[in-house]
Amino acid sequence: MYSELAGGLLIGLAAAVLWLGIGRISGMTGVMSSLFALHEPQRRWSLWFFIGLVAAYPLFHLAGAEAPMTITDDPRLLIAAGLLVGFGTYIGNGCTSGHGVCGMGRLSLRSVIATLVFMAAGIATVAVMNQLGVSV
Amino acid sequence: MNAILALVSGLLFGLGLLLSGMNDPAKVRAFLDIFGQWKPELMAVMGAAVVVFFFAFRWSKGRSQPFAGGEFHLPSLQRIDVRLIVGAVLFGVGWGLVGLCPGPALVDLLSFRPEIIWFLLALIAGNRLAHWLIGPARS
Numbered sequence: 001m002y003s004e005l006a007g008g009l010l011i012g013l014a015a016a017v018l019w020l021g022i023g024r025i026s027g028m029t030g031v032m033s034s035l036f037a038l039h040e041p042q043r044r045w046s047l048w049f050f051i052g053l054v055a056a057y058p059l060f061h062l063a064g065a066e067a068p069m070t071i072t073d074d075p076r077l078l079i080a081a082g083l084l085v086g087f088g089t090y091i092g093n094g095c096t097s098g099h100g101v102c103g104m105g106r107l108s109l110r111s112v113i114a115t116l117v118f119m120a121a122g123i124a125t126v127a128v129m130n131q132l133g134v135s136v
Numbered sequence: 137m138n139a140i141l142a143l144v145s146g147l148l149f150g151l152g153l154l155l156s157g158m159n160d161p162a163k164v165r166a167f168l169d170i171f172g173q174w175k176p177e178l179m180a181v182m183g184a185a186v187v188v189f190f191f192a193f194r195w196s197k198g199r200s201q202p203f204a205g206g207e208f209h210l211p212s213l214q215r216i217d218v219r220l221i222v223g224a225v226l227f228g229v230g231w232g233l234v235g236l237c238p239g240p241a242l243v244d245l246l247s248f249r250p251e252i253i254w255f256l257l258a259l260i261a262g263n264r265l266a267h268w269l270i271g272p273a274r275s
Contacts, residue, residue, distance in 0.1 A: 007156020008181035012188025014148035021141035023202035023209050028238035048139045049146035056150025057246040067154040070162035071251045078254040084230025086262020092223020096237045105189030113216050114224045121228020126168040
């Protein structure tokens with residue numbers, strides 16, 4: 001429980017640094033889309049954010065910490081999920097970070113609705129897979 | 137200055153995802169499994185992050201510009217429309233399928249696990265497909 005709380009505080013701090021520091025919302029969907037539009041100067045911050053983000057993994061392990069990870073190895077599931085998440089977050093303009101953390105933090109009704117809907121869809125998907133006996 | 141702040145923010149975000157276990161798809165799926173073997177701990181992650189950002193956002197309302205200058209880029213979209221709902225549903229289904237959302241998938245990139253690479257390639261393909269077929273939302 002404490003590591004989840006501490007991790008959440010770090011994520012909130014990261015979002016606070018980006019917003020109070022340079023006035024940008026730390027949404028992963030926005031960052032990902034911006035990486036394809038780096039010719040626009042106002043989107044270049046996203047490259048630096050991305051570099052910091054991916055550097056966290058090796059640094060975390062260098063510090064001697066462990067981050068266990070269990071994931072399905074079925075490529076069909078992985079590809080279907082990636083396509084759905086990539087397509088859905090683009091047209092919905094955000095994911096767990098942009099809508100879930102920043103949008104809810106600034107009490108945006110649009111983000112609260114989006115978060116409730118994707119949480120419900122995720123819960124329903126896991127429930128249906130369990131019913132069908134699809135183990136991941 | 138903007139580059140350094142963005143770099144630090146990205147790093148803190150990534151460390152937070154790793155420390156909380158959000159980067160572990162099995163843990164995320166267990167969190168979504170409320171009708172089965174529910175593990176509610178991840179609720180603390182979003183809860184804590186939202187509270188911290190709530191106060192940061194409130195603080196920013198008393199300021200005319202961010203600390204590094206420039207302006208606050210407040211999201212302009214407010215409409216709750218079909219596009220938002222369909223996007224959130226598709227995202228949620230994909231999230232439930234394997235337990236990965238964009239942030240954790242990017243954080244796990246340098247694990248070089250083939251599962252993460254498959255997911256990321258499809259994630260980028262989905263993002264670009266939506267960009268070319270539908271394009272950005274307008275306020």
